[in-house]
Amino acid sequence: MRAQDSATGPGTIAVGGGTETAPTTATAPAPTAGTAPAAGATPTPIAGTTPTAGTAPAAGTAPGTGPTSGRATPGTAPYAPQHSPRAPARRGTLLASLGVVAFSLTFPSTAWGLESFGPWSLVALRSTLAALIAGCFLLAVRAPVPERRHWAGLAVVAGGVVVGFPLLTTLALQTSTTSHAAVVVGLLPLTTAVLGSLRTGERPSRTFWVAALAGAAVVIGFTVQQSGGALTSGDLYLFGALLVCAAGYTEGGRLARVMPGWQVIGWALMLCLPFAVAGSAVALPLEPVRLSAHGVLGLVWVAAGSTFFGLYVWYKGMAGIGVPRASQLQLAQPLLTLAWSVLLLGEEVSAAAPLAAVAVLVCIAATQRTGRRRAPGPLPAGETGPVRS
Numbered sequence: 001m002r003a004q005d006s007a008t009g010p011g012t013i014a015v016g017g018g019t020e021t022a023p024t025t026a027t028a029p030a031p032t033a034g035t036a037p038a039a040g041a042t043p044t045p046i047a048g049t050t051p052t053a054g055t056a057p058a059a060g061t062a063p064g065t066g067p068t069s070g071r072a073t074p075g076t077a078p079y080a081p082q083h084s085p086r087a088p089a090r091r092g093t094l095l096a097s098l099g100v101v102a103f104s105l106t107f108p109s110t111a112w113g114l115e116s117f118g119p120w121s122l123v124a125l126r127s128t129l130a131a132l133i134a135g136c137f138l139l140a141v142r143a144p145v146p147e148r149r150h151w152a153g154l155a156v157v158a159g160g161v162v163v164g165f166p167l168l169t170t171l172a173l174q175t176s177t178t179s180h181a182a183v184v185v186g187l188l189p190l191t192t193a194v195l196g197s198l199r200t201g202e203r204p205s206r207t208f209w210v211a212a213l214a215g216a217a218v219v220i221g222f223t224v225q226q227s228g229g230a231l232t233s234g235d236l237y238l239f240g241a242l243l244v245c246a247a248g249y250t251e252g253g254r255l256a257r258v259m260p261g262w263q264v265i266g267w268a269l270m271l272c273l274p275f276a277v278a279g280s281a282v283a284l285p286l287e288p289v290r291l292s293a294h295g296v297l298g299l300v301w302v303a304a305g306s307t308f309f310g311l312y313v314w315y316k317g318m319a320g321i322g323v324p325r326a327s328q329l330q331l332a333q334p335l336l337t338l339a340w341s342v343l344l345l346g347e348e349v350s351a352a353a354p355l356a357a358v359a360v361l362v363c364i365a366a367t368q369r370t371g372r373r374r375a376p377g378p379l380p381a382g383e384t385g386p387v388r389s
Contacts, residue, residue, distance in 0.1 A: 092320020096329050099314030102305050103185075104336035107178040108344045109301040110170055116295020118287025119170040122302075124279035127162055129303035131273040134266035143263050150259070153251045157268040160248020161311060163275075166302070168241035172234030178341045179223060182334035184238040186219030189327040191246040196323025199250045204324045208367055212324075215331040215363030222356040223334050252311070253318035253326065261316035265308065328367035331360045 113122045137143075146154065172181055190212055196202060204212075255264045318326040335357050341347040 088320050092317045092326070093329070094317070095313040096317025096321065096326040099310045099312075099317060100329050100333050101336065102310030102313070103330070104333045105340055106302060106306040106310075107169070107173065107181055107337050108340045109298040109306065110166075110173055111178060111345060112294040112298030113302060114170070114173065114295075115298070116290050116292050117299065118283065118289075119167070119174060120279065120283040121287045121289070122299065123163070123167045123170055124276050124283050125299055126166060126303040126307055127269070127272050127276035128280055129299070130162075130307035131269040131276060133304055133308050134269040135273070138263070138266050138270070143260075143266070146259060146263075146267055150255060151271075153255050154264070154268045154271055156251040157248045157255070157264060158271045160244040160246075161252065161265075162248075162268055162272045162307065164244035165241045165248070166307070168237045168244070172237035172241070174234070176234040176238070177347065178345065179338055179347065181234075181238060182223040182337050183220060184242045185330065185334045185337065186216060186223055187242055188246060188249075188333075189330040190216045191242055192249045192327035192330070193324040195246050195250040196253060196327060199254060199323075202322055202324055208324065208328075211363045211366035212328055215328065215360055215367070218356055218359045218363065219331055219334050222352060223338075225350075225352065249314075249318070249327065250323055252315045253323040256315040256319035261314075261319050262312040264315050265311040269308070325367060328364055331364055332357075335360060 110122070113126075117125065169181060169184075193204065193212055197204065252261075252264050252268070314326070335353065338347075338353060
């Protein structure tokens with residue numbers, strides 16, 4: 001085989017792992033930009049350069065990787081890192097699970113906080129402390145201010161999970177036990193899944209809904225049995241908390257697709273900071289304060305653990321696995337709350353707890369294995385897909 005004389009072709013070509021030189025009688029102009037070296041000479045590549053316009057890459061090299069010595073390496077291909085498609089889902093499930101554990105401590109910690117503070121003071125102080133923590137993080141990383149179109153969604157998150165749910169459940173826990181309040185938490189995953197499907201366009205399968213309803217039924221039956229089945233005056237507060245929290249979770253999960261999840265809760269907390277400071281200034285003089293170790297620890301946890309850390313990992317996990325699947329992990333939250341109530345508050349739980357826990361875990365496993373699909377249609381203007389952080 002002979003190389004054709006060309007002003008732009010390389011002087012050597014690869015043949016079966018070796019090289020064949022073009023005839024030495026052929027001549028070419030002196031090398032300039034876009035021309036080949038003189039025939040018969042082996043080109044000397046410059047490290048870190050790529051073929052210029054109008055030239056072909058050396059044999060054996062992948063496009064875009066730059067020339068090599070001109071000798072082909074049979075059987076090789078450019079390295080491309082491989083990522084398991086299951087890795088993001090596993091990471092999202094882990095993060096959402098950490099959020100559920102943090103949330104499960106909220107009711108016992110709130111009960112501790114009520115030993116030292118009134119309900120309005122406790123909610124205002126927890127929001128203020130959580131906002132200050134979030135503000136430090138946002139300043140440390142110089143997080144950009146969200147675009148104007150996202151502030152309405154952040155207001156929903158703030159009203160639902162920063163103010164609404166904490167306030168309504170704190171008022172309910174004045175007359176309800178933590179086990180009775182767990183009934184609402186048992187209904188929260190199903191409510192969040194419904195709102196999430198309507199808001200984000202996700203369409204879980206029929207198997208998903210069967211498993212979700214079965215899990216919710218197990219949780220409701222167990223927690224109602226534990227509380228004796230009696231309704232209390234705090235039930236309206238609890239059902240109101242259910243609705244606003246589900247709305248906040250859904251909107252936060254949507255926003256976590258277009259901005260880092262921790263910034264969703266961070267900016268929602270900052271949005272509430274002026275109101276939280278004003279609420280603290282008004283409530284503290286009006287409600288009695290009896291400082292104790294339990295009260296201070298309860299306040300610190302609901303501010304730093306439940307409100308900031310819990311929502312931080314929860315929204316990151318929700319962005320990875322979707323609102324419906326993440327919401328079903330919360331089926332384990334009432335059982336965890338009951339366990340913490342025994343350990344921290346001394347409440348008694350019947351032997352039915354392990355059976356209910358196994359049944360709920362089976363339902364969770366079923367929801368995590370079912371597929372989900374997104375309704376056809378483009379994302380809202382400016383939204384390009386999940387953001388990893």
